[in-house]
Amino acid sequence: xxxxxxxxxxxxxxxxALQGVDLDLPQGAIGLLGPxxxxxxxxxxxxxxxxxxxxxxxxxxxxDIKTQQSMIRRYVGYMPEDDCFITGMDAVSFTSYxxxxxxxxxxxxxxxxxxVLFYVGLEESRYRLLETYSGGMKxxxxxxxxxxxxxxxxxxxxxxxxxxxxxxKEILDLIKDISSKKNIQVLISxxxxxxxxxxxxxxxxxxxxxxxxxxxxxxxxxxxxxxYELRVKGEKEGFLQKLKDxxxxxxxxxxxxxxxxxxxxxxxxxxFRIAAEEKIQVRHFVKSQSSLEDKFAxxxxxx
Amino acid sequence: xxxxxxxxxxxxxxxxxxxxxxWPITRYGIKLTFKKKYFKSFLMLSFIPAxxxxxxxxxxxxxxxxKFMVRESVPFxxxxxxxxxxxxTNNGLLFMMVIMMIFCGAGLISDDLKxxxxxxxxxxPLKKKDYFLGxxxxxxxxxxxxxxxxxxxxxxxxxxxxxxxxxxxAYPWLPLSIIGYSFVLNxxxxxxxxxxxxxxxxxxxxxxxxxxxxxxxxxxxxIFYGYFHSxxxxxxSLRANLQQVGASIFNQKTPYxxxxxxxxxxxAAICLLSVAVLRKRIRGVEIxx
Numbered sequence: 356x357x358x359x360x361x362x363x364x365x366x367x368x369x370x371x372a373l374q375g376v377d378l379d380l381p382q383g384a385i386g387l388l389g390p391x392x393x394x395x396x397x398x399x400x401x402x403x404x405x406x407x408x409x410x411x412x413x414x415x416x417x418x419d420i421k422t423q424q425s426m427i428r429r430y431v432g433y434m435p436e437d438d439c440f441i442t443g444m445d446a447v448s449f450t451s452y453x454x455x456x457x458x459x460x461x462x463x464x465x466x467x468x469x470x471v472l473f474y475v476g477l478e479e480s481r482y483r484l485l486e487t488y489s490g491g492m493k494x495x496x497x498x499x500x501x502x503x504x505x506x507x508x509x510x511x512x513x514x515x516x517x518x519x520x521x522x523x524k525e526i527l528d529l530i531k532d533i534s535s536k537k538n539i540q541v542l543i544s545x546x547x548x549x550x551x552x553x554x555x556x557x558x559x560x561x562x563x564x565x566x567x568x569x570x571x572x573x574x575x576x577x578x579x580x581x582x583y584e585l586r587v588k589g590e591k592e593g594f595l596q597k598l599k600d601x602x603x604x605x606x607x608x609x610x611x612x613x614x615x616x617x618x619x620x621x622x623x624x625x626x627f628r629i630a631a632e633e634k635i636q637v638r639h640f641v642k643s644q645s646s647l648e649d650k651f652a653x654x655x656x657x658x
Numbered sequence: 659x660x661x662x663x664x665x666x667x668x669x670x671x672x673x674x675x676x677x678x679x680x681w682p683i684t685r686y687g688i689k690l691t692f693k694k695k696y697f698k699s700f701l702m703l704s705f706i707p708a709x710x711x712x713x714x715x716x717x718x719x720x721x722x723x724x725k726f727m728v729r730e731s732v733p734f735x736x737x738x739x740x741x742x743x744x745x746x747t748n749n750g751l752l753f754m755m756v757i758m759m760i761f762c763g764a765g766l767i768s769d770d771l772k773x774x775x776x777x778x779x780x781x782x783p784l785k786k787k788d789y790f791l792g793x794x795x796x797x798x799x800x801x802x803x804x805x806x807x808x809x810x811x812x813x814x815x816x817x818x819x820x821x822x823x824x825x826x827x828a829y830p831w832l833p834l835s836i837i838g839y840s841f842v843l844n845x846x847x848x849x850x851x852x853x854x855x856x857x858x859x860x861x862x863x864x865x866x867x868x869x870x871x872x873x874x875x876x877x878x879x880x881i882f883y884g885y886f887h888s889x890x891x892x893x894x895s896l897r898a899n900l901q902q903v904g905a906s907i908f909n910q911k912t913p914y915x916x917x918x919x920x921x922x923x924x925x926a927a928i929c930l931l932s933v934a935v936l937r938k939r940i941r942g943v944e945i946x947x
Contacts (some may be wrong), residue, residue, distance in 0.1 A: 387792055390794060403781060404779065405684045425783045425785070426783070427675055427784045428780075428781060428784075429675075429780055429782075429783040430673070431781075432781075433777075433781035435774070435777050435778070435781075437777075438773070438774065439773055439774035439777060440775060440776050441686075441769070441770070441773065441775050441778075442765070442769045442772075442773055443690045443693060443769075444686075444690070448686070448716055452682060452686055453778060453782065455682040455888065456679070456680075456683070456783075456784060457673060457782050458674045458676060458783060459669075459671070459673060459674075460671070460674070461682075463669070467669055470667060474666055474667075481908050500778065502666070504669070504673060505668055505669035529666075532666055533666050536666070536667065537666045538664075538717065599895040634910055658723035
């Protein structure tokens with residue numbers, strides 16, 4: 356396993372950012388999910404060696420996160436969320452410069468910079484000043500600098516933010532190619548759940564500094580509930596309360612559709628019985644597929 | 659088949675641990691400075707004092723040949739430690755150094771802060787000291803072109819033009835003074851520039867600060883001196899403090915009637931303040947958001 360952490364605790368003063376996080380991540384693309392303040396950024400800081408945990412231990416690519424941060428950074432690529440570049444440079448200089456800082460010989464760095472810029476689709480504009488780049492081009496450039504030194508593990512922070520749908524798909528395809536065919540582990544922190552579902556096979560969900568869930572997406576989607584979508588007419592309060600009383604979780608969408616998570620131990624007849632008792636007309640009733648979004652909502656407490 | 663179609667390709671080589679991991683930062687910093695508008699013209703201009711003093715050394719050894727031009731005795735053509743002190747501490751050269759700082763140093767850290775690039779540096783196997791060394795070396799490189807290199811060239815040319823080692827025998831400590839004062843100038847201007855570059859994200863604003871503080875400190879000294887006639891107010895002026903320390907290192911009478919150690923302590927305090935601010939500023943943003 357290239358990412359292993361055990362019982363990680365970290366606090367910013369009195370604020371506990373991480374509380375006993377255990378991770379043991381497999382190869383491939385891994386999604387890191389969680390609401391704001393869940394501890395995702397702190398976890399990435401610790402994995403990159405920027406922060407030393409208060410308690411716990413871990414190894415990234417076999418290097419200790421407390422004592423071998425420099426080695427970790429040599430073999431890890433990082434694509435930050437913010438726009439970041441070095442003024443006065445073109446893409447080739449920028450990418451080769453960062454490759455050199457990672458320990459690549461200069462000539463090799465220049466050669467490699469050209470290759471990765473071709474790979475991310477910046478071949479035509481690689482000699483343009485970075486100040487003139489569009490948001491999408493900067494996003495590709497950030498990916499190029501993250502992979503230029505051929506890392507074994509890449510951290511991508513919101514890799515598709517600010518991209519149009521076409522650009523987003525292209526970046527996701529690149530990430531998929533890197534993670535699936537080239538034996539490079541990718542850890543993606545994103546708020547865009549469809550992106551995670553598109554690229555990753557495994558997710559880690561953090562909530563309030565704790566590990567809320569982790570595992571294969573396909574397995575996590577099996578959330579222990581049957582999901583139904585209902586449209587009803589009538590006074591809903593009593594109906595919703597009785598559903599909750601039999602351990603159903605109910606989510607009301609903006610378009611009026613009710614998403615009802617029914618435990619396996621309950622049958623759908625009970626929904627109709629409660630509806631009849633509360634004099635509710637059920638006008639639409641469809642069994643739905645649970646998505647990663649449902650799992651996410653489920654574990655972070657949105658119900 | 660294009661590289662893009664071929665997909666991602668691994669690199670066959672091995673990443674190496676550099677002896678001087680900061681060197682790429684310095685090299686690119688120097689390269690980017692040379693790309694700046696008007697910088698090459700300014701650099702040429704900044705060599706004028708050195709050229710004039712070098713000609714002075716040549717003329718001092720060939721006074722017989724230049725008798726038709728120089729009729730009276732010319733004390734300023736006497737090459738001794740005072741001559742070197744005059745070169746290193748003259749107002750024009752110090753002013754050139756300040757302008758040099760604006761060209762090569764104003765954006766060193768402020769541009770990184772403005773464009774969030776610190777996280778790119780620190781996601782690499784770079785330590786904070788490597789980052790500072792890389793940035794400082796850019797300043798040191800350009801300052802050495804105005805200080806250490808001309809100083810040593812003057813000394814060597816004096817020996818060459820005189821054709822003997824009498825000058826070295828008379829002032830064996832002079833090369834050390836040249837190195838020592840160049841070090842003081844380099845250290846002070848490096849810390850001064852990096853301090854100001856780290857406190858603002860706007861390079862133009864930093865340039866104004868570099869120039870403004872230097873000038874304002876001198877104006878302040880002038881105002882107080884004009885009013886109170888006390889040399890102690892020279893401690894307010896960065897220029898005067900540098901000249902005091904320079905005169906002391908070249909074993910000359912200090913231009914102001916204040917012990918040079920006070921000036922040295924003020925310059926050292928500015929350097930220490932710079933270290934403290936840099937540690938704080940860079941620590942605050944090195945972490946990914």
